[in-house]
Amino acid sequence: xxxxxxxxxxxxxxxxxxxxxAFEGFTHLIPHASAHEAIRQGAKxxxxxxxxxxxxxxxxxxxxxxxxxxxxxxxxxxxGLLRRLRDAVENGWPHRIEIEEHxxxxxxxxxxxxxxxxxxxxxxxxxxxELARVNxxxxxxxxxxxxxxxxxxxxxRPDVTFIHAQKADRKGNVLVEGIVGVQKEAVLAAxxxxxxxxxxxxxxxxxxxxxxxxxxxxxxxxxxxxxAHPSYAHGYYPRDNASYIEWDKxxxxxETFLDWMKQNVxxxxxxxxxxxxxxxRSAA
Amino acid sequence: MSELDFTPDEMMTIxxxxxxxxxxxxxxxxxxxxxxxNIARLTHAPDVTLIYESGTIGTAPSxxxxxxxxxxxxxxxxxxxxxPEMFRYWLQGGRVTVGFLGAAQIDRFGNIxxxxxxxxxxxxxxxxxxxxxxxxxxxxxxxxxTLKQSKRAMVEKIDFFTSFGHGEGGDHRKRxxxxxxxxxxxxxxxxxxxxxxETSEFTVVSLHPGVTRDMVQDTCGWTVRFADEVSETPNxxxxxxxxxxxxxxxxxxxxxxxxxxxxx
Numbered sequence: 001x002x003x004x005x006x007x008x009x010x011x012x013x014x015x016x017x018x019x020x021x022a023f024e025g026f027t028h029l030i031p032h033a034s035a036h037e038a039i040r041q042g043a044k045x046x047x048x049x050x051x052x053x054x055x056x057x058x059x060x061x062x063x064x065x066x067x068x069x070x071x072x073x074x075x076x077x078x079x080g081l082l083r084r085l086r087d088a089v090e091n092g093w094p095h096r097i098e099i100e101e102h103x104x105x106x107x108x109x110x111x112x113x114x115x116x117x118x119x120x121x122x123x124x125x126x127x128x129x130e131l132a133r134v135n136x137x138x139x140x141x142x143x144x145x146x147x148x149x150x151x152x153x154x155x156x157r158p159d160v161t162f163i164h165a166q167k168a169d170r171k172g173n174v175l176v177e178g179i180v181g182v183q184k185e186a187v188l189a190a191x192x193x194x195x196x197x198x199x200x201x202x203x204x205x206x207x208x209x210x211x212x213x214x215x216x217x218x219x220x221x222x223x224x225x226x227x228a229h230p231s232y233a234h235g236y237y238p239r240d241n242a243s244y245i246e247w248d249k250x251x252x253x254x255e256t257f258l259d260w261m262k263q264n265v266x267x268x269x270x271x272x273x274x275x276x277x278x279x280x281r282s283a284a
Numbered sequence: 285m286s287e288l289d290f291t292p293d294e295m296m297t298i299x300x301x302x303x304x305x306x307x308x309x310x311x312x313x314x315x316x317x318x319x320x321x322n323i324a325r326l327t328h329a330p331d332v333t334l335i336y337e338s339g340t341i342g343t344a345p346s347x348x349x350x351x352x353x354x355x356x357x358x359x360x361x362x363x364x365x366x367x368p369e370m371f372r373y374w375l376q377g378g379r380v381t382v383g384f385l386g387a388a389q390i391d392r393f394g395n396i397x398x399x400x401x402x403x404x405x406x407x408x409x410x411x412x413x414x415x416x417x418x419x420x421x422x423x424x425x426x427x428x429x430t431l432k433q434s435k436r437a438m439v440e441k442i443d444f445f446t447s448f449g450h451g452e453g454g455d456h457r458k459r460x461x462x463x464x465x466x467x468x469x470x471x472x473x474x475x476x477x478x479x480x481x482e483t484s485e486f487t488v489v490s491l492h493p494g495v496t497r498d499m500v501q502d503t504c505g506w507t508v509r510f511a512d513e514v515s516e517t518p519n520x521x522x523x524x525x526x527x528x529x530x531x532x533x534x535x536x537x538x539x540x541x542x543x544x545x546x547x548x
Contacts, residue, residue: 026338026339026353026367027338027351027352027353027354028338028353028355028358051367052415071413072413072414072415073412073413073414073415073416074410074412074413075411075412075413077314077350077351077352077353078314078315078349078350078351079350081409081410081411081412082412085410086409086410089407089410090407090408090409090410101399101413101414103414103415103416103417103418103419104337104367104371104414104415104416104419105371105372105375105376105416105418105419108367108368108370108371108372109368109371109372111368112368112372123371123372123376123419124376124419124422124423125376125418125419125422126418126419127422127448127460127461127462128422128445128447128448128451128456128457128460128462129414129418129445129446129447129448130399130404130444130445130446131399131414131418131446134404134405148461149461178355178358178364179338179339179340179353179355179357179358179364180339180364180366180367181338181339181353181366181367182366182367182368184366185366185368211366232355234355234358238354238355239350239351239354239355241350241351241354241538241539242539242540244350244351245350245539
């Protein structure tokens with residue numbers, strides 16, 4: 001059963017230094033508040049997993065919390081490159097990180113295999129693609145019926161997955177709507193899962209086929225309105241595209257980055273997210 | 285000759301848009317392809333199915349998304365599916381006729397690099413990586429590519445094979461067991477290129493208005509092949525141009541205003 005906890009307790013109880021952790025969200029519902037809490041609590045030596053690491057992974061890497069990154073597209077979508085990630089990979093600042101790189105198809109299949117309790121995922125992919133040369137976790141299997149050669153990658157089984165969702169009911173069942181990404185798979189593949197939500201309601205009013213994570217699949221729920229900002233929560237507030245554009249400048253310089261992190265993360269709290277999205281809500 | 289009243293970038297987007305048919309199911313890459321695909325939908329191909337890898341199928345955004353997962357895409361889609369379903373059933377399942385990609389670095393056989401400049405383990409520039417591209421390149425019926433010409437982007441030898449085009453040319457795809465066509469068409473700001481049916485090398489078939497062969501060669505890192513008959517790309521029509529400019533203006537207003545909360 002999901003426990004309703006303040007975010008600081010939810011993170012403290014479920015995230016340990018050295019964990020493999022996924023803060024999932026495919027451009028939508030990215031759990032910014034949870035990642036900021038992880039940074040405030042000084043998490044270290046993390047293996048970060050995500051299909052589309054963007055701003056929060058740039059922040060975690062720049063703050064030295066990361067040992068290894070498993071990913072398939074590391075960019076600021078529509079804006080450019082992740083400058084803190086680049087600084088780590090190209091210059092080793094603040095320290096070197098290990099990289100395990102896949103394609104989206106591989107990561108999506110690997111999360112699904114994790115959720116399905118399988119040891120690996122197979123799919124038709126990586127044909128002629130050079131990632132197979134630099135990533136020893138990309139291998140091949142033969143179809144036992146036709147002999148067709150298929151790609152194989154290990155299942156993803158995070159120690160803990162963090163997601164942001166629109167709402168939970170009072171029992172702790174969590175509803176995810178809109179672009180649902182790979183969050184359901186990432187939660188079911190993980191040993192523990194934490195969801196931040198915009199609000200708690202009496203009735204989710206979900207249609208029979210909606211993406212609902214039953215209370216007993218989630219370890220902890222924290223109510224953090226605006227907790228996805230500058231990503232968005234469909235039906236609540238839109239994506240703050242201007243903030244993504246601005247991030248490119250902030251992350252370009254180490255000092256500017258550290259100053260920004262102190263002001264907006266280290267000296268901030270989960271409650272600040274509501275303020276950051278206040279003006280956006282009328283536009284949703 | 286009188287001065288042309290459109291930019292090379294506008295010509296590129298419009299020429300790329302023309303390549304899509306009304307019946308196509310198109311997997312849309314972010315950036316230049318996204319503009320082209322939506323211009324196709326807003327002009328000659330109103331029923332084209334646009335798919336973004338975030339899971340939105342049959343989407344019809346009124347402004348161009350900044351990311352591949354802006355809410356607008358889900359709001360206007362026929363349906364939104366999970367990302368694993370997108371890659372397993374729809375892409376791998378063979379439902380997509382055209383994959384429309386951009387490229388950071390490309391060679392004459394349509395092999396694309398969006399991973400690193402320099403050595404993989406010690407890169408000069410770490411690029412975002414492949415994302416959906418490796419399997420888009422192998423699973424879609426065919427691949428269209430659009431990019432602005434430059435010697436930096438169009439190179440003799442790419443630094444990393446993020447997604448496989450025609451490899452070393454000829455029947456290399458077939459030898460790897462790939463049954464899809466791969467890159468068939470490339471639209472740049474200067475020309476339209478088609479893959480040669482024998483060698484699979486991109487060959488210029490049409491020059492945009494006012495463009496010379498030298499201009500194409502001067503901005504390309506390999507020795508350019510021209511088809512026996514090179515035609516001139518038709519000028520943008522008034523409707524194509526106004527549709528593109530309106531879309532760009534709406535997009536600019538929406539993206540710059542968002543942080544102040546007046547994006548609606």
